[in-house]
Amino acid sequence: MAAGWRGSGRLLFLLQKHPSCVSLSQNLNQFARISFKFSTIHSQEAMTDQPQSDLGLYKPPQTVRGMTELDRAAFSQTVSVPAIRIQTSVLNKVVKSLKKVALQRPGLKRVVEEHNEDGNKDSSKGEHRLLLLDPNSITSADSFGSEESDALKAYGVPQEIQKYELKLTYENLKSEEILRAVLPEGQDVTSGFSRVGHIAHMNLRDHQLPYGKLIGQVIIDKNPGVTCVVNKTNTIDSTYRNFQMEVLAGESNMVAKVRENGVFYEFDFSRVYWNPRLSTEHERIVSLLQRGDTVVDIFAGVGPFAIPAARRGCEVLANDLNPESFRWLQHNTKLNKVDNKITSFNMDGRDFIRGPVRERLPALMKGTQKIHMVMNLPALALEFLDAFRNLLGPEPDQSVSCQKNNLPQMHCYGFSKEDDAQRDVVERAEASLKISLQGQCSVHLVRNVAPNKEMMCVSFTLPREVLYSTHTLDKDISEEPCPKKQKCEDLTD
Numbered sequence: 311m312a313a314g315w316r317g318s319g320r321l322l323f324l325l326q327k328h329p330s331c332v333s334l335s336q337n338l339n340q341f342a343r344i345s346f347k348f349s350t351i352h353s354q355e356a357m358t359d360q361p362q363s364d365l366g367l368y369k370p371p372q373t374v375r376g377m378t379e380l381d382r383a384a385f386s387q388t389v390s391v392p393a394i395r396i397q398t399s400v401l402n403k404v405v406k407s408l409k410k411v412a413l414q415r416p417g418l419k420r421v422v423e424e425h426n427e428d429g430n431k432d433s434s435k436g437e438h439r440l441l442l443l444d445p446n447s448i449t450s451a452d453s454f455g456s457e458e459s460d461a462l463k464a465y466g467v468p469q470e471i472q473k474y475e476l477k478l479t480y481e482n483l484k485s486e487e488i489l490r491a492v493l494p495e496g497q498d499v500t501s502g503f504s505r506v507g508h509i510a511h512m513n514l515r516d517h518q519l520p521y522g523k524l525i526g527q528v529i530i531d532k533n534p535g536v537t538c539v540v541n542k543t544n545t546i547d548s549t550y551r552n553f554q555m556e557v558l559a560g561e562s563n564m565v566a567k568v569r570e571n572g573v574f575y576e577f578d579f580s581r582v583y584w585n586p587r588l589s590t591e592h593e594r595i596v597s598l599l600q601r602g603d604t605v606v607d608i609f610a611g612v613g614p615f616a617i618p619a620a621r622r623g624c625e626v627l628a629n630d631l632n633p634e635s636f637r638w639l640q641h642n643t644k645l646n647k648v649d650n651k652i653t654s655f656n657m658d659g660r661d662f663i664r665g666p667v668r669e670r671l672p673a674l675m676k677g678t679q680k681i682h683m684v685m686n687l688p689a690l691a692l693e694f695l696d697a698f699r700n701l702l703g704p705e706p707d708q709s710v711s712c713q714k715n716n717l718p719q720m721h722c723y724g725f726s727k728e729d730d731a732q733r734d735v736v737e738r739a740e741a742s743l744k745i746s747l748q749g750q751c752s753v754h755l756v757r758n759v760a761p762n763k764e765m766m767c768v769s770f771t772l773p774r775e776v777l778y779s780t781h782t783l784d785k786d787i788s789e790e791p792c793p794k795k796q797k798c799e800d801l802t803d
């Protein structure tokens with residue numbers, strides 16, 4: 311959660327530095343939305359460290375500290391909680407009125423029968439039930455708020471509190487309680503996970519590694535639908551952008567089935583790239599497309615731009631170097647019944663641009679439908695832009711090639727660790743293209759990837775000076791060095 315808001319703070323800082331940056335300020339609302347979405351995801355996903363009002367209820371037995379093999383029975387404990395006695399005739403109504411102060415725990419009944427001193431059900435008290443209350447809200451009969459007091463009076467329920475000995479078991483505990491009880495005291499137990507279908511994907515810290523199997527099992531127990539927990543064992547620096555991972559707990563089936571923006575995907579998560587946090591970005595780009603446009607996806611992965619684009623009525627050329635991504639991309643085109651709209655390639659991005667793209671581009675540019683090129687390989691894509699230089703050779707006929715609206719619309723992604731991430735990515739695009747993009751690009755902040763690392767998207771119309779060799783680009787850029795000032799404007803203005 312913190313990362314998202316830190317990111318938006320930094321964005322404001324960028325805006326203060328560059329008040330003229332129209333595109334970035336327009337993106338602020340979008341980013342605020344994304345940040346909020348991240349924070350939601352993180353709080354849903356985080357196993358630990360979020361404030362939990364009733365964590366104090368459970369005082370774990372010391373015997374569980376340091377446990378590495380999960381022994382669920384060892385977590386059972388009897389605790390004393392407040393309860394109120396309610397006649398069965400008004401039970402439902404009173405429970406509804408006291409819902410804010412009632413005890414809430416996974417798998418726990420909060421309305422219980424009364425027992426006599428031997429612990430047996432007391433049939434003489436059959437007309438009444440006990441409602442268990444949250445000890446953080448109710449400590450005595452005076453703790454009820456006016457709303458609850460009024461309801462109790464109205465239904466004739468005596469405002470008296472009694473103690474109830476409640477047996478809490480592993481099933482009633484939250485994952486953070488279990489992990490706090492097990493992991494070494496004083497050490498951070500925060501450990502978020504991303505969910506990809508049935509797989510929970512974690513990045514454990516060193517001190518958590520000895521407890522990996524137990525942590526994995528707890529996640530499976532506490533998250534319905536998760537049947538496999540994996541831990542990243544490297545950073546994402548492989549060519550194919552996939553993680554190496556080890557299974558911590560559960561089944562070792564790595565073939566995930568996910569749904570993103572209404573589209574179904576299947577893939578082997580251990581062998582391809584998939585990031586659930588890019589769904590908003592996929593949707594953003596797809597929303598720019600019109601039926602009949604052509605989409606060229608140079609680093610397509612398993613299809614999260616290509617397939618929705620095809621479903622929207624676009625013709626798609628989709629490429630990925632990873633043979634596994636290519637295989638799953640083809641599988642997904644069939645799964646979503648768009649195999650007639652997508653031509654897929656398994657090539658290096660530069661070869662793809664200089665081969666199939668070069669072959670098709672002149673004809674596409676003669677048409678009136680837009681051509682969008684998507685380059686989502688943020689670690690390298692900006693450098694790949696050089697493959698477009700002189701791509702089409704000498705300009706054949708100025709009157710045809712000058713139709714600006716038929717030049718490809720580029721959406722190129724880049725990571726940046728610079729304070730001015732926007733300027734950084736634009737300058738890197740300019741350096742690859744050897745042309746200034748001043749006044750001709752927009753930059754979108756996609757997401758805050760890590761502290762001080764942003765993922766950005768630079769969008770621009772590919773200048774014809776880049777595509778045709780008749781223009782002396784090296785001269786252009788050397789005579790007019792990248793300006794150091796802000797140089798991005800929104801093309802829609």
Ligand SMILES: C[S@@+](CC[C@H](N)C(=O)[O-])C[C@H]1O[C@@H](n2cnc3c(N)ncnc32)[C@H](O)[C@@H]1O
Nearest residue numbers: 549550583609610611630631632658659686687
């Ligand atoms: C960050 S992933 C993006 C995948 C997909 N577009 C998405 O949004 O989820 C980058 C993809 O580029 C592929 N890739 C890496 N190097 C490549 C290259 N030189 N040429 C083509 N594809 C490459 C990887 O296999 C990976 O699937």
